[in-house]
Amino acid sequence: MSQRSNVTRREFGRRATASVLMTGVGLARGAQKTAVLPRPLKVGWVGTGGRGTGLLNNALKIEPGLQVTKVCDCNKAAATRAAEIITKHGLPAPKLFTDGDWAWQKMLQAGSLDAVIIATPWKWHTPMAVAAMNAGITPAVEVPCALTSEECWQLVDISEKTGVECMMLENWSFRPDNLALLNMVRAGLFGTIVHVHCAHSHNCVDHWFFDAQTGADRWPAEYLVRFNRDQYPTHSVGPVLSWCDINCGDRFTSISSAATDSLGINDMFKRRFGADHPSATRRYAQGDIVTSTLRTEKGRTVIINYDMQLPRPYDNRWMLQGTRGVYSEERNAIHLAGRSSTPHGWDPFPPYEQQYKHSWSTQSPVGGHGGADGVELRVFFEAVRDRRPLPLDVYDSVTMSAIVDLSGQSIAKNGQPVPFPDFTRGKWRTTQPKFAVDPLFAKQ
Structure with a gap:
């Protein structure tokens, strides 16, 4: 996401906790793994800075028919550039969520997503991944996925409770x-x-x-x-x-x-x-x-x-x-x-x-890093589409x-x-x- 953020740590903690409660608990994806998805993947993108944009370019090259239907960044210009990348691949323009640091909450509540890519500054990784799992959306989150032991346990507990898996994008x-x-x-x-x-x-x-x-x-x-x-x-x-x-x-x-x-x-x-x-x-x-x-x-x-x-x-x-x-x-x-x-x-x-x-x-x-960026996205999308366990x-x-x-x-x-x-x-x-x-x- 944009580097501009005026959110205090106290406000961040309060809003992040609230987001977990607001999204509700979605259907356990583990209970749905009975057949391959009969349609192209619908994916959301949170964070369209340098790393997020690079991942987006890679994803559109490796996953034919991938539908990036929602893009979120508090920097509207960055989100707009990402939307232009998507339309240049002949795909429909995504819906943009750019109304401040917490616009991602609306994006994840909007539903109709199979997966979400999270490429934001570190402090957002856990609350976004938790909200995604609670909404029944499989998150792929950039590194590290958590900053404290408490956040690590939160990710484990929510994944086990909802049956929705979570993968960190450790490309190495x-x-x-x-x-x-x-x-x-x-x-x-x-x-x-x-x-x-x-x-x-x-x-x-x-x-x-x-x-x-x-x-x-x-x-x-x-x-x-x-x-x-x-x-x-x-x-x-x-x-x-x-x-x-x-x-x-x-x-x-x-x-x-x-x-x-x-x-x-x-x-x-x-x-x-x-x-x-x-x-x-x-x-x-x-x-x-x-x-x-x-x-x-x-x-x-x-x-x-x-x-x-x-x-x-x-x-x-x-x-x-x-x-x-x-x-x-x-x-x-x-x-x-x-x-x-x-x-x-x-x-x-x-x-x-x-x-x-x-x-x-x-x-x-x-993609970069000797093709590792492309491989990690390809196997993630394949696992979500085929209803198989995530590689990580x-x-x-x-x-x-x-x-x-x-x-x-x-x-x-x-x-x-x-x-x-x-x-x-x-x-x-x-x-x-x-x-x-x-x-x-x-x-x-």
Whole structure:
């Protein structure tokens, strides 16, 4: 949605709670999964800024006959541009909802939607997704889907109560390299997975948190002032969930996090805008680097780095280690016991990526991030249309997102471990892996 918003936190909380009550409880979608929808999908779009518009362009390319019938943004000009994109694809003009920050309530109450895409600033994600589920509409919400443990539980409770599923749009779970690696893991090439390292190493202070030209705050900047935590863990940990069978055979049990001091933001402003810029001396709560260690029920460890405030090229630094081998995304290489060319050397990963290419990756890429944006939307729409389970369910979505709040809790306790909630309420013990299951590469 537009970056312009004058809603206070108190008013936001009051109105968000009211929206949950106003929408009422819709029919459980689980009770409707008896047949494929006999018509094109009807989808609503909330948020038509840069990310929302990019997703819209991708969706119109990959889903023939998709009907985007409602568009909402408090910035009328942005919503109008989105409507023009839709009509240029030969589709009817959508109904626009642009009357302030809460116009989405009217859109979701209007009915006749199968799904809604939510691509707004973070604070709106949970209330919008909750309202959608209560209205019987399947939400696909941008990352993270929740900012607090309470919001995570709210999403789980409403999904279970209504029978309506909710999927977070974690596109890195759908990257071709990560899907190929998943096929290799499931084929047993790495043996038993023991440890994974991951990171979101992406300098965002010079263009995303702040305006690139003036240094003025953009909407995410307030979180750097107010909080010290892993603000953006889902791109790091998203693929790790499937590699480690989290929520379907294993689960996170605790998290311990530590943060460095905050130095990089002030230094960037001094270099780019001068020592007199207000942000050159402003106090930021957010440490430059956050390191979190998660333990699982089966004794695995997962290390996650938040690294978004220092000068550096982009990197996710995935490393997966098992009893029979190791994969390094940084090296784009693997080593497999008994298979690699030398006892202590690396072999290139691309030949393995080609051999174990996932069926989702065989179509021509659509959208950014190596086609991952297109794949996640395609499989979401297919699941809603065919009345099948979503590829990433509400439990996966909140497990990734809960790291935001839990890492902050641990940092505030000087790195003491914090228990990780079991959002599945024990179902992880009997749930079978379902994300991106590619039968050709299942372990024999």
